[in-house]
Amino acid sequence: MNILQINSSARSNGAFSTQLANVLAEKLLAGNAGSKLVLRDLATNPHPVLDEATLGALMTAAEARSTEQAASVAKNDALIAEVQAADTLIIAAPMYNFGITAQLKNWIDAIARAGVTFKYGANGPEGLLTGKQVYVVLTRGGVHRGTAGDTIADYMRTVLGFLGMKDVEFIYAEGLNMGDEMQSKGISQAHSEIELAVA
Numbered sequence: 001m002n003i004l005q006i007n008s009s010a011r012s013n014g015a016f017s018t019q020l021a022n023v024l025a026e027k028l029l030a031g032n033a034g035s036k037l038v039l040r041d042l043a044t045n046p047h048p049v050l051d052e053a054t055l056g057a058l059m060t061a062a063e064a065r066s067t068e069q070a071a072s073v074a075k076n077d078a079l080i081a082e083v084q085a086a087d088t089l090i091i092a093a094p095m096y097n098f099g100i101t102a103q104l105k106n107w108i109d110a111i112a113r114a115g116v117t118f119k120y121g122a123n124g125p126e127g128l129l130t131g132k133q134v135y136v137v138l139t140r141g142g143v144h145r146g147t148a149g150d151t152i153a154d155y156m157r158t159v160l161g162f163l164g165m166k167d168v169e170f171i172y173a174e175g176l177n178m179g180d181e182m183q184s185k186g187i188s189q190a191h192s193e194i195e196l197a198v199a
Contacts, residue, residue, distance in 0.1 A: 001035040003028055004086035008104035009094050012043040016176055017092035017139040020190050024090055024135055024171070027198045038082055042103035047079065048072070049102070050109040058113070076110040083111050088133045089165070093152060095140040100152055108159055117163050127164025134160055134168045135197060137190070141177030169197055 005025050009015035018041075029035050048054065057069035058076070065073065083089065093100055100108075111117055111129075118127050136156050144150040153170055160168050173190035175182035 001028070001032045001087045002085055003035060003037045003088045003090065004082050005037060005039045005090040005092070006104070006107060007039070007041045007043065007092045008101045008107065009092065010043055010096075010101060010103065012041060015043075015092070015094060015139075016173055016187070017094040017137050020137045020139065020171065020173055020187075020194065021090050021092035023191065024137065024194050024197070027194065028088065028090075031198055038086070040079070040082060040107075042101075042107060046103055047075065047106045047110055049106050076113065079107060079110045080113065080116060083117070083129055083132075086132060089135070091134065091136045091156070093136050093138055093156065095138070095144070095152055098149060098151055100155065112159070112163060125162060127162055127166075130164040130166075132165050132167065134165050135171060136168060137171045137173070139173045139176060139190075141175075143174045143178070145172050145174060171197060 003025060005021055007015070007018045007021060009017050011018075025037055029037060053068075054072050054076075057065060057072040060069055062070075062073075091104070093104055096102075114120070117129050118125055120126070136153075138152060142149075156170075157168055160166070171190055171193040173186045175186040177183070
């Protein structure tokens with residue numbers, strides 16, 4: 001099993017989402033002999049935002065790209081290659097102001113490329129990143145599961161499904177900023193969901 005772990009907290013250390021993603025990765029590695037883990041930490045190695053220059057590079061034929069454009073596209077190619085090579089993805093997705101982090105959005109924008117990770121055909125869009133198991137670790141300061149405020153789960157299910165990754169499981173840790181008791185309960189619940197996920 002090739003496991004790709006994406007940490008998307010703005011904090012390189014101490015984030016609950018990262019800690020829980022680490023636990024999940026360790027359990028998957030322990031339960032699957034010979035597996036390997038690739039870690040992409042978007043705090044320590046942030047990916048550039050999708051801007052006009054990047055779009056220009058992507059829309060320029062490979063043989064006509066400048067040195068700068070080629071380097072820009074190569075950064076995206078590296079992220080795409082990591083996803084293509086993975087059997088299992090672990091995405092640590094903390095909630096910032098009711099949405100995903102800018103770091104995670106930049107990663108998604110980098111891997112979503114027409115003709116490479118999805119295509120449009122006679123029957124509409126078709127995701128090309130198929131056959132992968134995805135775990136999304138959702139951490140929040142408040143409690144949003146099952147409410148209108150739980151925007152991240154729907155968004156991640158939609159964008160991952162668009163790219164062909166339809167086997168998506170969510171692990172929740174909520175109430176993390178609502179006092180010690182709620183934090184402990186939220187972390188405990190997440191550990192229980194991790195155990196169920198890897199069983």
